[in-house]
Amino acid sequence: MNYKETVERQISGDADELMRRRELWGEIVTAYNNGGEDGVKLVLTTHAGEITKEFKELLDQLTKRL
Numbered sequence: 001m002n003y004k005e006t007v008e009r010q011i012s013g014d015a016d017e018l019m020r021r022r023e024l025w026g027e028i029v030t031a032y033n034n035g036g037e038d039g040v041k042l043v044l045t046t047h048a049g050e051i052t053k054e055f056k057e058l059l060d061q062l063t064k065r066l
Helices: 001-066
Strands: none
Touching: none
């Protein structure tokens, strides 16, 4: 992969990350408007659970490789 392709991939990756952050912020705002602080806690807890699950899966993969 040449430099141009590498940079283009990085830029689109950054755009994808920005979109995910905007979506999360939208979820947080909606949760706050519907359920106040408890709604926000629920959204964040759900996302934290997903991150923890993904991390565990990746850690298991790494453990198997080592």
